Amino acid sequence: AQSVTQLDSHVSVSEGTPVLLRCNYSSSYSPSLFWYVQHPNKGLQLLLKYTSAATLVKGINGFEAEFKKSETSFHLTKPSAHMSDAAEYFCVVSLPDTGRRALTFGSGTRLQVQP
Amino acid sequence: DAGITQSPRHKVTETGTPVTLRCHQTENHRYMYWYRQDPGHGLRLIHYSYGVKDTDKGEVSDGYSVSRSKTEDFLLTLESATSSQTSVYFCAIRPGQGSGANVLTFGAGSRLTVL
Numbered sequence: 001a002q003s004v005t006q007l008d009s010h011v012s013v014s015e016g017t018p019v020l021l022r023c024n025y026s027s028s029y030s031p032s033l034f035w036y037v038q039h040p041n042k043g044l045q046l047l048l049k050y051t052s053a054a055t056l057v058k059g060i061n062g063f064e065a066e067f068k069k070s071e072t073s074f075h076l077t078k079p080s081a082h083m084s085d086a087a088e089y090f091c092v093v094s095l096p097d098t099g100r101r102a103l104t105f106g107s108g109t110r111l112q113v114q115p
Numbered sequence: 116d117a118g119i120t121q122s123p124r125h126k127v128t129e130t131g132t133p134v135t136l137r138c139h140q141t142e143n144h145r146y147m148y149w150y151r152q153d154p155g156h157g158l159r160l161i162h163y164s165y166g167v168k169d170t171d172k173g174e175v176s177d178g179y180s181v182s183r184s185k186t187e188d189f190l191l192t193l194e195s196a197t198s199s200q201t202s203v204y205f206c207a208i209r210p211g212q213g214s215g216a217n218v219l220t221f222g223a224g225s226r227l228t229v230l
Contacts, residue, residue: 032217043205043221044158051217090157094217103219107157 002027004093006106014114019063019078021109023091026072033074034092034103035065044090050074061085086113118142121206121222129230134193136225138206140186146209147189148219149173149181151202158205164189165211196229203227 007022025031035047048059055067061084065076074091088110094103119140128134138147146165150158150173160173162181170181178200180192193200206222 034218036219036221041224043223044207044219045221046218049218092219103217105158107155 002031002093002104004091004104004106006089006091006109008109009107010110010112012112012114013081015083016080019076019081019085019111021076021089021091021111023074023076023106024072025074025091025093027093031093033065033067034094035059035063035074035076036090036092037087038090038108039087047076047089081111081113083113083115086111119206119208119220119222121204121225123225124223125226127228127230128196130197131195134196134227134229136191136204136206136227138189138191138208138222140189140208142208142210142220143186144208144220145186145211147183148207148209149179149189149191150205150207151175151200152205152224153202161191161204193227196227198229201227201229 003026005024013019033050036044037047038044047063048057048065050057050067058064063078065074067074088108090108091106092103122137148163149161151161152158159175161175161179162170162173164170164183167183182190204225207219209219210216
């Protein structure tokens with residue numbers, strides 16, 4: 001079985017300060033991991049993905065995430081927050097050979113960016 | 116959201132009436148999914164399809180049925196809508212092969228209100 005836990009339901013930062021959104025996963029196999037972003041009243045958009053290549057993954061809009069197998073973590077970071085980053089972020093885990101099975105979503109972290 | 120459209124985008128209905136949501140894709144992806152999104156629950160899988168006429172239940176399938184008679188269309192039906200099915204419904208597609216095999220692409224969502 002696989003699961004994913006997003007450790008913070010809400011994160012608030014000031015514009016220009018670093019962003020850290022935390023995600024821990026549980027999987028019996030080497031997983032694929034993803035971060036998705038959802039802006040208000042929109043669908044989900046892929047930010048970045050890890051699929052067993054480089055452990056530091058760069059995504060869109062300056063975001064990156066580091067896969068740490070020893071810590072079973074895949075935290076999302078950005079050096080400097082922008083107002084447009086305010087959104088909900090979802091960490092997602094799947095097995096490498098997902099086949100028919102779907103991906104497992106975390107419960108989401110809402111990021112607020114203060115001016 | 117390129118390649119995937121949901122209809123209707125908004126619907127208000129009364130308890131006990133049937134409702135059908137449609138997901139249409141132009142990407143020829145094998146896998147299609149229906150999720151519901153509710154505050155505090157993230158995204159929960161209702162049903163998914165791994166090919167024409169091949170479907171399976173997700174974690175919250177009670178009260179829902181699906182059909183996929185063509186690759187491009189995946190229908191979600193609420194036979195007799197209840198207030199607990201008030202939610203935002205998202206369709207997603209996934210190739211199942213190639214470098215983006217596990218990457219989901221989401222529709223813009225369908226907001227359903229059951230009075």
